[in-house]
Amino acid sequence: MANASDGMNYAPKGKAAPVVQPGEFHFAAMHLDHGHIYGQCNGLIEAGGTLSKVYDTEPERLARFCKTYPQAKAVADPREILEDPAIRLVAAAAVPCDRGPLGCVVMRHGKDYFTDKTPFTSLQHLAEAKRTAAETGRKYMVYYSERLHVESAIAAGDLIQEGRIGRVVQVLGTGPHRHGAKGSRPAWFYRKAQYGGILCDIGSHQLEQFLYYTGNSEATIQAAKVANYRNPDFPEFEDFGDISVIGGNGATGYHRVDWLNPDGLRTWGDGRAVILGTEGYIELRKYIDVTTDNGGDQLILVDHKGEHRMACAGKIGFPFFGRLIRDCIDRSETAMTQTHAFKAAELCLQAQAVAVKVA
Amino acid sequence: MANASDGMNYAPKGKAAPVVQPGEFHFAAMHLDHGHIYGQCNGLIEAGGTLSKVYDTEPERLARFCKTYPQAKAVADPREILEDPAIRLVAAAAVPCDRGPLGCVVMRHGKDYFTDKTPFTSLQHLAEAKRTAAETGRKYMVYYSERLHVESAIAAGDLIQEGRIGRVVQVLGTGPHRHGAKGSRPAWFYRKAQYGGILCDIGSHQLEQFLYYTGNSEATIQAAKVANYRNPDFPEFEDFGDISVIGGNGATGYHRVDWLNPDGLRTWGDGRAVILGTEGYIELRKYIDVTTDNGGDQLILVDHKGEHRMACAGKIGFPFFGRLIRDCIDRSETAMTQTHAFKAAELCLQAQAVAVKVA
Numbered sequence: 001m002a003n004a005s006d007g008m009n010y011a012p013k014g015k016a017a018p019v020v021q022p023g024e025f026h027f028a029a030m031h032l033d034h035g036h037i038y039g040q041c042n043g044l045i046e047a048g049g050t051l052s053k054v055y056d057t058e059p060e061r062l063a064r065f066c067k068t069y070p071q072a073k074a075v076a077d078p079r080e081i082l083e084d085p086a087i088r089l090v091a092a093a094a095v096p097c098d099r100g101p102l103g104c105v106v107m108r109h110g111k112d113y114f115t116d117k118t119p120f121t122s123l124q125h126l127a128e129a130k131r132t133a134a135e136t137g138r139k140y141m142v143y144y145s146e147r148l149h150v151e152s153a154i155a156a157g158d159l160i161q162e163g164r165i166g167r168v169v170q171v172l173g174t175g176p177h178r179h180g181a182k183g184s185r186p187a188w189f190y191r192k193a194q195y196g197g198i199l200c201d202i203g204s205h206q207l208e209q210f211l212y213y214t215g216n217s218e219a220t221i222q223a224a225k226v227a228n229y230r231n232p233d234f235p236e237f238e239d240f241g242d243i244s245v246i247g248g249n250g251a252t253g254y255h256r257v258d259w260l261n262p263d264g265l266r267t268w269g270d271g272r273a274v275i276l277g278t279e280g281y282i283e284l285r286k287y288i289d290v291t292t293d294n295g296g297d298q299l300i301l302v303d304h305k306g307e308h309r310m311a312c313a314g315k316i317g318f319p320f321f322g323r324l325i326r327d328c329i330d331r332s333e334t335a336m337t338q339t340h341a342f343k344a345a346e347l348c349l350q351a352q353a354v355a356v357k358v359a
Numbered sequence: 360m361a362n363a364s365d366g367m368n369y370a371p372k373g374k375a376a377p378v379v380q381p382g383e384f385h386f387a388a389m390h391l392d393h394g395h396i397y398g399q400c401n402g403l404i405e406a407g408g409t410l411s412k413v414y415d416t417e418p419e420r421l422a423r424f425c426k427t428y429p430q431a432k433a434v435a436d437p438r439e440i441l442e443d444p445a446i447r448l449v450a451a452a453a454v455p456c457d458r459g460p461l462g463c464v465v466m467r468h469g470k471d472y473f474t475d476k477t478p479f480t481s482l483q484h485l486a487e488a489k490r491t492a493a494e495t496g497r498k499y500m501v502y503y504s505e506r507l508h509v510e511s512a513i514a515a516g517d518l519i520q521e522g523r524i525g526r527v528v529q530v531l532g533t534g535p536h537r538h539g540a541k542g543s544r545p546a547w548f549y550r551k552a553q554y555g556g557i558l559c560d561i562g563s564h565q566l567e568q569f570l571y572y573t574g575n576s577e578a579t580i581q582a583a584k585v586a587n588y589r590n591p592d593f594p595e596f597e598d599f600g601d602i603s604v605i606g607g608n609g610a611t612g613y614h615r616v617d618w619l620n621p622d623g624l625r626t627w628g629d630g631r632a633v634i635l636g637t638e639g640y641i642e643l644r645k646y647i648d649v650t651t652d653n654g655g656d657q658l659i660l661v662d663h664k665g666e667h668r669m670a671c672a673g674k675i676g677f678p679f680f681g682r683l684i685r686d687c688i689d690r691s692e693t694a695m696t697q698t699h700a701f702k703a704a705e706l707c708l709q710a711q712a713v714a715v716k717v718a
Contacts, residue, residue: 002449019578048595060587167588169599170599170601172615174411174531174633176640182626222584223582223603224601225605227528227609227611229609240528242583242613244603246715249673250588252586254603254613257634260636260637260640262639262640262661262662264661264662264663264664264665265661266666274533276535276617277619278589279621280621281535283649290573290659290661290666291439291659291667291668302623302629302649303621303623304621304622304623305623306623307649308650309650358605358611
């Protein structure tokens, strides 16, 4: 596991599980604004992808990236990636407000796109991406890392599909994040037009998990809130937000996100999910089992037979990435459907739009 | 600890901490419909109260009570309690819809009243009780047991008052409860007019905790939901509910309650509370630390210095009961203000009234 004290640079590593031969699936990285790009690349490389080129606007950031991935050739002009017929997919972690337009450019060049969350900061960008994906037949996939790159979260999905907790009726997710030292984040992190608001940003992980675990394709935001409790120096920043959501199938979700993670926690956030079913519940302690040395990725399952605990780290893997590569080659949708990726994005934008500001 | 597998008969016992001399504070018990009456009486007796009389309509239930408390004289007519000048307070756990009217009768007889939660099933009853309390100068106190009779919950309040987590910005409470075998509950438990709905009933604990931990005297229900996912045989029953609440001081609450606790859990419910502050957070694992043998009453505190755990059982006590007895004698409000008790009741009734029904 990479730097655990800083969520922005949290880039999980898993077991290599290649689904293609070396050189069979070339991809590139563009715009390294968020450290999640490392997690995106790790996942694709472990699944057999070949990282062949990288483009970024900041030389220092680019140098660091090339040190980690010496196989990637730094290019000075993005067209060297966009117009390279060997490259099938572009992974990117641009400033959030640029992610949608960048994805449309990538898709218009005949390539699939794999962006860091949040995928959009406006419903207009979402609409443009939907239209472009439909017109080009390309994929606009999203790195919803708090499920896709967390082994206990993957295991939870498997248990639910096996019916271990009956019908899922609620997902309760909490996503506390460490803000870090004052001013340690880039400027865009504090500008609402650029980061989109807390529900749009880290709330997107939550709504993706809600849709996935409850098996919903439709949902309505019932209520939402945002606040800036601790960062008055940054008036456009939101350090707290929550969402109540009602799914089309009658299951509901509640999701709280914040940037209030105290310094004394040994990792960047005590992220949890409690998935309540009619026949049991699952609790995920994703990154830490606080006050213990159990490590993260603890899955607790309580059903009619008893209380069970699974330490998932190193045991489950991250099947999303291999499936994504296969989907790009086979034009299938086994990793995540396009509809699902867009619906999670839509819901987080809707939540942000209706959020009541508290203080 | 009494029967841990059944929340209805959960009647904590603590260390005796008398605040009066034997015989100085006489109280009686009336209407034993909910097993919480045992917790109410235990608390008062440990604080020095003298349980002198009991009235109930069901002979078997009365006999069981008298076996537990042989000091209590069973009376055949409630007037033997209501008109006994030696009795200062009446503890009662009537069918929920009868609690308000009974309280008014008790107060009109010049006695303080200590009812099981939920205190009311209608806003009309609340209004009558407010008026009667004001006119008689008597107390209408409520056994919000999930805070008052849980040592870790008391410890959390103390830590918050010491400022250990800064400003409290959210209380996130979950109150799963075991329903038990089909049909094991009394008939009133399934009739909405009698039990009031899940938010009115077990939601009342939650809103009391919200007000207490956030230090609010005013709040607004932002959204609420109820559902009956698993008990279609009982169409008026609700086995799931949740509430989003916004406090007057800008702190918010989210509270989920349910009757879906799986049989395999070793206790009646994995009740939790996460209290988020600007400088840290507290998690309470009230009745069990699931999959461990740590016991219940685990308080976890994470602040800027580190991760801390306190096993609170047997160490904190239940100061509410002694304070209540002193308040009845001294006409003070150290245990709980009347305003607070009524406001929690009002909020749970408002939440129930605005709740969206999902399925």
